[in-house]
Amino acid sequence: MRLRTPCPATPRTWTVELRSHPGGLVLVCRQCPHGIRQVTAAAARSAVLAHLARHARADLLPPHLRICQCHERGCRWHPRHRGCAGPIRLLLAGECGGRVWRLADVCTACAAATAQAALVPDTVLAAAPQLSSPAARRRPRRPREPGERTRVREMLSYLGAALPASTSAAARLLALQCALRMNGQAQVRLPTGVLRSLRLADSPASWRELEHARWLRTASPAANAVVAELLDATLLSQAPARPDRLQAADWALRVGRPARAGAIGSLTQLASVYLAAHSAPETGHGLCEYDRMTHDCAIDHTDLPDVLDQLAGAGLFASWQVCPDSGDLQWTMRPRSAR
Incomplete structure (x- = not known):
């Protein structure tokens, strides 16, 4: 009889549950030994996303070691399809009316078959390397993959899961621009010209809507701009390089008109x-x-x-x-x- 060599475990699935409590809600993490803490109903969604993002940052793996966790569990997360295929991506999924949230490594085919789920943009935000010579500093920068369409498509899919279902179209357009234009500290400065292109220069209701969803927090008014801090920690850990995101944000402005x-x-x-x-x-x-x-x-x-x-x-x-x-x-x- 042949002995099977045991393979190292690659647990890249994290599940968080929101349970009722006399004082409101408690966040229960199945991966944390003491992962129970009380949260308010208004801040529950932001707390869940931040907790899952911390797990993803702490358990990084090289791409060649990541496997489809859905396949590892017999594909119980979605209807049957032709099988696993495509690159491995992080998938955010909600179940039980938003009471259970899961972040897991899933192949592209299984992600497409999973309901109420969105792919998380899959390039980690990193500081630009310091170039040593003046000639190297003058070298033009090459855009990183994926392209503008893919960045916008993935961000719209993610916002579809991260924002409340009642979020208006105006607030979603605003959230898309904020997510693509934020810096490494999760801060964004939207010039008045961008807001005019969105027809939102005189519409503070969209900002208030995202604030009530605990997705961002606006700062003191600035000259010819609105400054805000994004509270969605998942965006900070899974965002692509900022110059490429800015190009995608400008592309979304152009095709949206x-x-x-x-x-x-x-x-x-x-x-x-x-x-x-x-x-x-x-x-x-x-x-x-x-x-x-x-x-x-x-x-x-x-x-x-x-x-x-x-x-x-x-x-x-x-x-x-x-x-x-x-x-x-x-x-x-x-x-x-x-x-």
Whole structure:
């Protein structure tokens, strides 16, 4: 009989549960020996994300040692599909109406099959290396992968899970810009020009909405800008390099303003960014799950066709349809020169 060589364990799954308590709620971590502490209902979501982020930072592994934890558990987290495939990513998932949260290493195929979940942007924020020679300092910097579309797509997916379902489209557009533009101390300074592009220069309600969700905290007013501190610790530990994130933020501003779409409203702007991020740059063809878009953009199922028709009238689409068999949303973007 052959003896099987034991493989080292790679536990890259962390689960946090929110339980009722006479004084409010308690946060229970299944990985911490004494991982029970009391939290308020308003701060519960931020406390959960911060706790899971600390575990991810403390248990770093090289990419070649990370495995799909979903597969290790017999794929009980999602319906059956063709099997594990694709790169290993961190997936944030909520269960039981937001009472149980899980952060785990999952392959791309299993992540796509998991409901109420979002991929966490997967490049750790690090300080830029110090270059020694003047010639090296003049060397142009190469953008790091992934590209702008992928950064925006992953951030929208993450915000769909990290923000409350009731968060408005205007607040989600604001959160997207803040997450992509923050610095290494989780601080962000949004110039007035950016807020005008979002049609939010005179709309403090969106800032208050994110403050009530305990997602950020605004600082003292600055000249020609709004300064805020992000309270989502997961963004700080899993954000890509800042110059590339700034390019992605500028890209989201540009594609979120097709002809006449800015006058239609924030919901249409958010939908145009989402669709552009899920489109192939060469052909303009796009495909996504209908339910995934309504979840990530917080759009009611019955309202999405009207939003798509508005974007088609604004010149964004050449065509769009919902596949009757799979329920997937398919579309073709018009070339920018034709809009």
